[in-house]
Amino acid sequence: MTTLPTYTVFQGQRRLLTAPLHDVLTFLKGDFQRDPTLPLLIFDDQTGRTTDFDLRGTLEEVLDRHAPAPPRTGPGRPKLGVVSREVSLLPCHWDWLESHPNGASATLRRLVDEARRADPAAERRRLAAQSADRFLTVLGGDLPGAEEASRALYAGDGAGFRAVVEAWPEDLRLHALHLAAPALQEVADDT
Template identity: 75%
Template sequence: MDTEPTYTIFLGQQRLRTAPLREVLAALKELHRTTRDPLLVFNDHTGRTIDFDLSGTLDEVLAREAPAPARPGPGRPKLGVVSREVSLLPRHWDWLESHPNGASAALRRLIDEARKADPAAERRRMAILPTDRFLTVMGGDLPGAEEASRALYAGDGAAFRSLVQDWPEDIRLHVLHLSAPAFELEAAT
């Protein structure tokens, strides 16, 4: 079950807002009018910083910045299938093409099976990279940042929490929020 993506606004070390796109854009437009201090906006799903063109009305900004619908072309755009390039060795193509419904269907089935085989590991994997990206930007100069990154990838939640415990509150709380799925297995045992 996919939830609506969230974005987080930071002013220095202070977290101002975490919300879906529309709410974040409305807050950014207001902040743009009231402050000249640099703001950082993070896509919480990817951990990447993102810049928005805030010119125009909120609806105009949202129309520009909302994810574009799949463009017509190869694939089945009405179903959300978008064509991209995949590089494989000839033996891989031969194997894929020998399956019912062709290579694309076989790849989709393999991916779905892998995602379902170990959902906790998939959630962990999907939490590590955005957490590390956020950590690099906001915590990269903080004490223990490299060690925290190592603990994140090692799945050592106790060490990770210990290393970030003295960080500025908003950065610490957000990095713990982003990293929570990475340590679900550890908490369950």
């Protein structure tokens, strides 16, 4: 089962909505029409980065504009899901890749697959910590204990992280805990 990516809308330190893209755009389009000067921050929950949407036009135009791009077709084997993109390497890297059986592309795919399988739990923790930290840098960077929260987050210290953010504004604290949960939970599960 694939879950839809979510976005979170904050006004100051107050969370207004966490929802999939369609619902967020519908919400923003409604609020934007009422008061276009409303200071909102929108976060991509998967990355923790702020994002912005072009809300000009009708709701249907906004939804169409921000709909996921269709799969690219072109060189390669699109029926298999192969997508051709450019990779820039030094000549010594190309020489090394081409010295392996099946060529450079097969070697790169194998290396990426091996890296992904090495420790998927560690990768999920890293991505969750990174997402939570980006969010906290924007909305909680000036709050007391922000640096300690970041250190606890990257150390996988759930109790320390929770202790630091406990005094923070409720919506900010709850969303930070939500984003950080995979980073902190899996550390506890792995021990």
